[in-house]
Amino acid sequence: MSITIAEVKKIAELARIELTPAEEKRHAETISAVLDYMKILNEVDTKGVEPTFQVTGLVNVFRKDEVEPCVITKEIIAQMPQTEGDELVVPEVFED
Amino acid sequence: MKLNELTITEAAEGLKKKKFTAVELTRACLDLIKKRNQEINAFITVSEKSALEEAKAADKLLAAGNGKALTGIPFAVKDAICTKDIRSTGSAKILDNYVPPFDATVIKKIRDLGGVLIGKNNCDAFGHGASNENSMYGPVKNPHDTSKVAGGSSGGSAAAVADNQCIFAIAEDTGGSIRQPASFCGVVGLRPSYGRNSRYGIMPMASSLDTVGPITKTVADLAIVMEAIAGRDDRDATTVPDSVPIYTKALEESLKGVKVGVPKEYYEIAGMDPEVKAATEKQIEKLKKLGAKIVDVSLPHTKYAIAVYYIIVPSEDSSNLGRLDGVRYGVRSKPSPRGRGTEGEGSSQGALYDLYAKSRATGFPEEVKRRILIGTYALSAGYYDAYYKKTQQVRTLIKQDFDKVFNPPSGGVDVLITPTSPFPAFTIGEKANDPIAMYLADVMVSPAAVAGMPALSVPAGVTKSGLPIGIQIIGARLKEAKVLNVGYQLETNN
Known part of the structure; x- marks a missing residue:
């Protein structure tokens, strides 16, 4: 297999997704199959070929850096999973 | 009616x-x-x-x-x-x-x-x-x-x-x-x-x-x-x-003299349904009758488009979907009282890690998780050049294929015609547990996407x-x- 269960565990941790042991096994199998399929790209000689990151050809699209009033503050706060007043509540990050 | x-x-x-x-x-x-x-x-x-x-x-x-x-x-x-x-x-x-x-x-x-x-x-x-x-x-x-x-x-x-x-x-x-x-x-x-x-x-x-x-x-x-x-x-x-x-x-413009390219690679794809092929050929005949000029063309890198697509997508996905973490909006899962910390992180960091990891575990279906994992892997140190960069180079070649048929110095085609899918709608469950088979369903539609071209079905x-068949018209x-x-x-x- 191209990717081991240990590697799946590692990338799942980096990606912040909790997986069950059954999921880890399934992902190791299916991702290995996908990565094996990608080997087809090694047939292509890409020496000296520039990568294409975008297709519009637009370069440096600027706009004025102006402050606009936010008129939907209340609606945004209403979407927050846990609040105290107008503040978002998250678990503690720092230890005492 | x-x-x-x-x-x-x-x-x-x-x-x-x-x-x-x-x-x-x-x-x-x-x-x-x-x-x-x-x-x-x-x-x-x-x-x-x-x-x-x-x-x-x-x-x-x-x-x-x-x-x-x-x-x-x-x-x-x-x-x-x-x-x-x-x-x-x-x-x-x-x-x-x-x-x-x-x-x-x-x-x-x-x-x-x-x-x-x-x-x-x-x-x-x-x-x-x-x-x-x-x-x-x-x-x-x-x-x-x-x-x-x-x-x-x-x-x-x-x-x-x-x-x-x-x-x-x-x-x-x-x-x-x-x-x-x-x-x-x-x-x-x-x-x-x-x-x-x-x-x-x-x-x-x-x-x-x-x-x-x-x-x-x-x-x-x-x-x-x-x-x-x-x-x-x-x-x-x-x-x-x-x-x-x-x-x-x-819409009403005449098709007289319009050049329609038929890219041979699309018609050589394994597993194409004969009824889909026949339906497409019928449309090509119709175009001829309407005065269009049919031209055989080649897009040699077509067969690499799926691989390119399924590296670019998970890579960009894994980054884009990072915003969905249960913190600012959406559904937040409760962290366990003593969160599963990552190595070297204290227990309170563990609780935040747990909030992310549990919210994403319950909030995403399997395929979303798979794509985030593939993308995280493809973009990680040591693999970036082999996957993401290589892919973007092949993407250049796919795009150049299209540029060569649409914009050669001698005048290119106006549109390309292909089936939209190699087969009509498949049975629910048929490909559900085989990601590769599912990815290959995009074989006709991913090349134009990778190159940024417009395409109509x-x-x-x-x-x-009685199942519908679609044909695809790709433009410059x-x-x-x-x-x-x-x-x-x-x-x-x-």
């Missing part, structure tokens, strides 16, 4: 002549949704109350003689597109309770014209899939045969239009998500050129590929919607400044068992008008 069965053109005409009201038209759609949604499952949210209010407002505009192209026309929106005050889940439970406080630009444009938003269409979660089976709200069934998939990822939008549950729909196409379901359901769908329509307010999947476009009952309808939504948007810096053509005017008959960048012209001529000359 029932009101919900009308096209945009017919409905607008009827509204203008006061044969019926926007409220009646909207009710006809809502009534059918009520009757059919249990079975077809094309809608996750139906906005009945606001739709009827919008229809009433549209009737007022129409009565005052202030109706515009889409005033009073009921439309549906893929759930991965944000709609103000209407729940937008992206078909994933992590956004089960998310109500956007704003409209995506394309939706705002239609609502400003008086379009009536009737609800949100089921899709593969965040656009990840080719069968609509990756929705956390259940698969969408094909209205032509409910044992078959509707296609994906915009399966709910295509099924809703095909089943006359709305007059048109707005969906999103990253690598085929509009065209493939449109072909499976027997309706018209356009992936516009990358940069033609604003993606502001679209839940991002692969930012260098994502586009938003219409699904309609006819090509003429599609031209009307494109005129309403295309154009530059200050809120999407990737939109191009080029002016928007009057697409509806281009138009119905081209049905199989013996920003040449949607020519693509729609060819599609319209094929559709209206039988």
